[in-house]
Amino acid sequence: MFLRTIPYNYYALLTLVMIFFLVLTGADYGPMKLNEDNALNGDLFTTDDRPYGATMWTTAPTPAAMSST
Numbered sequence: 001m002f003l004r005t006i007p008y009n010y011y012a013l014l015t016l017v018m019i020f021f022l023v024l025t026g027a028d029y030g031p032m033k034l035n036e037d038n039a040l041n042g043d044l045f046t047t048d049d050r051p052y053g054a055t056m057w058t059t060a061p062t063p064a065a066m067s068s069t
Helices: 002-008 010-025 032-040 063-067
Strands: none
Touching: 002 010
């Protein structure tokens, strides 16, 4: 009975196929592809909204900048 239901598990079967495909080819896809490409180039923190060399985390905000809205 269980063996006859295996063909109806399309999602599970396609997930296994996709896993083997990604492992064997080393392909990247989706939103993490940009970050993985950056990491391969040695840049771990750059995104479109946070460009390389931004000083957002290097200095503390001034009190005047914190109070302005």
